[in-house]
Amino acid sequence: WATGGPVPSEGFWEERLPGVRRSVLPPPVSVADLPSAWSRFVVTQPSAAGVLGSLAAYVRTSEPRVLVLVNPPRMHQNAGRMGLDAKTLRHLEISEPMSPGAGRGRTLLDAMDETVTPQGRRRLTSWITAPLADPVAIEERLDVVGYCLDAPGLLPKVREALKGVGDLSRLASRILARRGGPRDLGALGRSLDGVLRLRTLLNELPPGAVPSLLGDLRNSLDPLDTLRRRLGATLSDDLPVLPGQGGMLRSEAFPRLRELRALQDGALAALTALERREAEASGIRSLKVGYNQVFGYYLEVSRSQLERVPADRWHRKQTLAQGERYTTEDLTALEATILQARESLREAEMDLYEGLLKEVDAQAPSVQATGEAVASLDALATFAQLARLRRWVRPKVLDHGRIRILEGRHPVLETTLGPAYVPNDLELDRAGGRLLLLTGPNMAGKSTYMRQAGLLVVLSQAGSFVPARYAEVGVVSSLCTRMGFTDDQGRGKSSFMVE
Structure with missing residues (x-):
């Protein structure tokens, strides 16, 4: 702000x-x-x-x-959104619990988080902390949720396809900032494969019955076929963590890499042959060729075999407690060849890798736009999953001043109390009955009832089905709370008990 x-x-x-x-x-x-x-x-x-x-x-x-890559700034407008200030969000425990240090499972977000992608969880958080106030937009979301429930077998297929899509926006940002590595490129390629599977699934739906919002989201899914195929054809199956570690790219995709790797392999084969030849000539069967960054390549001999060392050809390089390390003119020459081949290969691979990064840079806006569509699809599929698993019903969202809930249930407490939770009715009408005064003894459920009313309105205007037998909600422009108590509903403690 x-x-x-x-x-x-x-x-x-x-x-x-x-x-x-x-x-x-x-x-x-x-x-x-x-x-x-x-x-x-x-x-x-x-x-x-x-x-x-x-x-x-x-x-x-x-x-x-x-x-x-930072998205262009936009002016935040309250129009079209329910007004929820920080105090109300905290009192209703929508994304953060009222009690500091409380564990998971206390908030509406905890109770609803059935998302399968990171961007889906962020979108779910955004939707329940800033619900809509436009009946048309709300109905568009509800239509998608209802369609996912009614279309046979669609919901599990969509959720399974979503699992194959990584955090596209974060991947694009990491790559553009050069803070990622080869494995981020690999994750991007696999995610684009997942986007293709998701779009193919949605393209198979009957065109006449698809809700408009679902059709728009489907059309926003771009698997970026050229980039997707490029990444799949060029990246190795076993990618290193850092670019400089080598082995990022397939030899068959780049003739220059194939040539340099053949040169390096030939030099390494010559190194193996040298080891075998020197072992036979000296009679030191345990002779091994080793390498470290300080001394380079060397022949290592244990102390028990030192008398067999040909002093006229081998030159001492390092003395160890358990033996000696030597080099020869042939080994020195071969070392230069290997190191040159290795450096040439590293430089060539880094140049080609940078080229791949630039290809991703050019497509970063499209990757982010696809990530936005994936996020919304995941959030909507989560709404449908919750409705299926918990018997939530579609609310009637109308532009009038009435709220009518029959057998409503607190969306968080019903997950912890199960059948022990007692449903409640609620009716408020602008034309009459605008105020409810709740009275009752300690731990009678007054604050739970108030929070339940607010949360069901939030869910309805976020575009979700709600835990109730029937729900009719007139669009609320703002939801305000003033709660002086400090109860702990998650642990079943009233404000009196807490105090």
Whole structure:
């Protein structure tokens, strides 16, 4: 969240952060030097110039390559979203528990997280912490959830296909920032294969019955066939962690690599032949050729065999407690050949690897867009999975001032209490009955009932089915709470017991 003004003055950082060195926080970037998408945003929102200039300066200093991939800024609009402030999110325990240090399983997110991809979990979090307030958009999500439940066998197939897709947005960012490695490229290639399987599955659906939102998400899935095939054809099956470790690329895909690896293999074969030849000539059957980065290649002889060493041809290289290490003119020459071949191979492979990275760079926006579609599909499939497993029903979301819940259940507590949880009804109407006054003894469930009401509205407007026998929700523009208690519902303790 940010509010801004004109491009900050020379003393911007010192005024706001006294004592911070300028080498840590650089001077802001001028509007003219911002990325084009950012500059266009500043034209329509001039008050954002200051904060964007400062943000761009920080990103360019810490991660110069990342700035081009950062999504263009957008103005946050409350229109179309339910208003939920930080206090309400905390009181309803939507993504964070009220009690500090509470374990998992206490929040709505914990109870709902059936996602199968990292981006799906982030999208689920986003949707339940910022539900929709547009009935049309809500119905579009509900249509997809209902379709996934009604289409025979579709939901498990979609979830299985989603499991084959990695965190596309994070992979693209790591590769662009050059913070990833060969295994990130491999993960990207496998993820694009998963995207292809997912799109193929969705393309097989009857065209007339597919909800519009599901069709849009399907059309946004781009397996990037050229890049996908390129990665599959060039990357090795067993990828190293770091680029410089070698063995990243297939020889058959690059003639130059094939030639250099053949040269290296020939030199290593000659090394094996030299070891065998010297062992036979000296009579030292235990003779071994070794290598380390300090002394290079050497012949190692144990102390019991030192009298067999041909002093006229072998030259001492290192003395050990258990023996000696030697070299010969042939071994020195062969070492130079091997090291040269190894370095040439490393340089060639790094050049080709950098070329692959640049191909990914060019497709990074498409990879991110596909990742966004995958995230939404995973969140919607999670809504459907929850409805199937927990007998949730589709709410009627209308643009009126009425909320009617029959046999509603708290979505978190029902997962821990099971059949012991007692369903509750709720009815509020703007035309009459706008206020409910709850009274009862300690641990009667007053705060649970209030939270349940709020959570069912949140679920409905997030586009999810809800735990109830029947639910009718008039769109709520804002949900506000003022709770002075500090109960611990997850442990069954009322505020009286906690205090």
